[in-house]
Amino acid sequence: MNKVKCTIQYDGANFSGFQIQPRGRTIQGEIERALKKMHKGSYVRIHPSGRTDKGVHAVGQVIHFETPLHLDVHGWKQALNSMLPKDIHVKEITYAKSTFHCRYDAIEKEYRYIVDRSKEPNVFRQNYVFHFPYELHIDAIEEACLLLQGKHDFTSFSSAKDTSKGSKVRTLYEVSCREDAEELTFSFRGDGYLYNMVRIMVGTLLDIGQGRRDAADIKDLFAQKDRTLASATAPAQGLYLWGVTYPKDTI
Amino acid sequence: MNKVKCTIQYDGANFSGFQIQPRGRTIQGEIERALKKMHKGSYVRIHPSGRTDKGVHAVGQVIHFETPLHLDVHGWKQALNSMLPKDIHVKEITYAKSTFHCRYDAIEKEYRYIVDRSKEPNVFRQNYVFHFPYELHIDAIEEACLLLQGKHDFTSFSSAKDTSKGSKVRTLYEVSCREDAEELTFSFRGDGYLYNMVRIMVGTLLDIGQGRRDAADIKDLFAQKDRTLASATAPAQGLYLWGVTYPKDTI
Known part of the structure; x- marks a missing residue:
């Protein structure tokens, strides 16, 4: 294989x-359907670097699968x-080492x-x-972005639906925001993310930008470990899985 | 009113x-539904400057309607x-003269x-x-754009489905193409259009750009008055009704 x-x-x-779901069109469903055709009716399971929710986009999602084909x-x-x-x-297809796993081997993921x-x-x-036509203090947002960087317990920034039982500690290598005409683009580069983590961080950053809370709240939220204290989850349609990075020797 | x-x-x-159609979501259907709610259940008919087909977009479509409301x-x-x-x-709402008709009073429409x-x-x-990743000779396209300008019989550039019985003569005030990074944008400004006319002109311009036919064909096509001699209709998703112009005294 x-x-x-x-x-x-x-x-x-x-x-x-x-x-994949019993109802509704899914990315996994469409790709597995295409692979099944290529494999004369045999089911081929794909594995993503991580799932994305309804309405969330991907510019550089990575998946892997096993196949007997030699194209x-x-x-x-x-x-x-x-x-x-x-x-x-x-966008790109390569053969990988037999031990390669696109979820476990990922060392960095970027969301925008x-x-x-x-x-x-x-x-x-x-x-x-996400259309958000309100005044924003970019300085406060940038200050909060810097506070999000680093190794922290992100419990306050993860959905109550996050059922992962392991550690809620993640490392964000870089959090930034960039203004371009009327668009504001946040970028998050980190070693991993909890469920809804990016969207809750964005919701909180926008509250900070509006002056509804202080940039310093970020530190408190890390300590409080309580989802209800962070801001509302920003909507799905603004979110992009931008890219996934692997160490060279795993591919 | x-x-x-x-x-x-x-x-x-x-x-x-x-x-509006018996089946399928339509722009007229959605707007009339909204107006009906605002008019406590009374039907309000809207009139567009011209219909657009499935998949075609509008940046500046104009409609009119009559209403007893005084907002x-x-x-x-x-x-x-x-x-x-x-x-x-x-985008914009204004009150117009009681005689205003957004289709009959239009003096210019721009499509891109x-x-x-x-x-x-x-x-x-x-x-x-419209994704079209093929080499194009822009000079030939620009030459053909200039030949399309002016007052001509556009029978060759109108769909066989065009059932209008009047004259097929229309005047294009300006036809241009502009390159911006990897996008090529055609602009057509004219006094009116036959059914599918812009999409057939674009299909023909792209054939000319590929060297599959000569720019000079445009002149022949005006003379031949035969749809089957022009090129294929370009797909709907690249087309935008960009704007409609009215003389100042009609509004």
């Missing part, structure tokens, strides 16, 4: 999320793209979150940004 | 076109936007068509551009 690593993009707008990487890419719907696109600050909503961007 | 003129934007991706223009805009789905947005020339399709733009 060959282990295949696949970097994909998807527009999350018309999906019920990554993970060259160009052939793989063409065959898969020709069988996938237009809102999923395979795009906020549209223009006064009026843009109908063409409604599924791709 | 008051005559209301309304400039709207819509993302055509999830509509079966402008005109100020800000109130109208807020009320309507609060009742419309997110893929339709009212966006072609994405990047090698790989962008999943986030699939509903908003």
